[in-house]
Amino acid sequence: MKITYLINQYPKASHAFIRREIVALERQGFDVQRIAIRGWDRPLTDIDDEEERARTLYVLKDGFAALIWPTLRVFLRSPLVFLSAMRLAMKMVRTSYRSIFYHLAYLAEACRILFWVRDFGADRIHAHFGTNSAEVVMFVRMLGGPRFSFTVHGPEEFLEPMSLEEKVHRSDFVVAISSFGRSQMYMRTRHDDWPKINVVHRGLEPSYRETEATKITDAPRIVCVGRLSETNGQVLLVDAVLRLRAMNIPIELVLAGDGPKRAEIERLIAEHDLGDQIRITGTLGRRAVRDEILAARALISPSFDESMPVGIVDAMALRRPVLATYVAGIPELVRHGENGWLFAAGSVGEATQALSLCLKASVEELQRMGDAGYERINRRHGSESEAEKLGALFLSPDPRMHGTECLPISGRI
Secondary structure (H helix, E strand, O other): OEEEEEEEEOOOHHHHHHHHHHHHHHHHOOEEEEEEEEOOOOOOOOHHHHHHHHOEEEOOOOOHHHHHHHHHHHHHHOHHHHHHHHHHHHHHHHHOOOOHHHHHHHHHHHHHHHHHHHHHOOOEEEEEOOOHHHHHHHHHHHOOOOEEEEEEOOOHHHHOOOOHHHHHHHOOEEEEOOHHHHHHHHHOOOHHHHHHEEEOOOOEOHHHHOOOOOOOOOOOEEEEEOOOOOOOOHHHHHHHHHHHHHOOOOOEEEEEOOOOOHHHHHHHHHHOOOOOOEEEOOOOOHHHHHHHHHOOOEEEEOOOOOOOOHHHHHHHHOOOOEEEEOOOOHHHOOOEOOOEEEEOOOOHHHHHHHHHHHHHOOHHHHHHHHHHHHHHHHHHOEHHHHHHHHHHHHHOOOHHHHOOOOOOOOOOO
């Protein structure tokens, strides 16, 4: 079976899980075409991403002018179909925060993609994220392309839904990456479409999960992996470190990432003379992120609203305890007192208390928690098993037959 993947920006350091998913599907025997709207000129840190870029077609690489001829071709060949798609684009404005210009641009992008998909001979087209990429593949289907599906991650799709109900209704099936994400989709879709919504977790490749166990450090080093943003809540950790210093509890906090909040965090570090306690790495490649996690005694995720932070999945796979907020899909992985500590989102006091417990814990206790997390992640987030669930949906003549659960398809390809 041939599958076309459409992603808004690809490859990207924070989208490594999409690359893993594609590679796992290819190992099962699927032939996967990569298409992205953007991403041909962004700096990359991993050689794997460089290789992916060379295999990816880019819709806007030649500018918007490159969309004119494909759009005219589609209109001249099937004017009624094109006008029907245009009416849908105008309808989408009613339940979207974006103007009609954007939705017509998505239609034009779909026209260009349609010819690539046909040349490839795709049996299905799948988008990641329920925003513009899902709308584009919906238009590709309307214009005569293959059946489509998409994966919803959150929280962006839930904060700014962009006509999720319409996209789900017209899709073949939809994937949520957590049970929480599925529940958010239920809130925004028709009950009759609920059987289309399945849970497939982000997978970790065996080479990442099956590395030799590394002993947890006795140093008071905690790592936070993720984009420095409002949603991820790293600013709160500066206040927590201040409180720990006042309590004479040593800590070295590593913020592995970059983003719009970096300048503010750096200002706070300088203002409170925290340069010896907090270090910002900037953007890191996957291997460097792995090294930072292994060099820490635990990972902390102070997220205010995120479906399932990638850093948590990575840390548990590397046998490190996790400190995290009990929001969204996080409690589906992190069990308080078993493989980490959960604290209230936005609470500096609870974050400080969780950090204190972790910093005072013995290496043996931390190792026990790390091992428990490793067992849990292995059961729920293996790249092969999760890709088999997705493959079962691609191969099914009616993905709704799976209901909200889907089973692996070992040996079917």
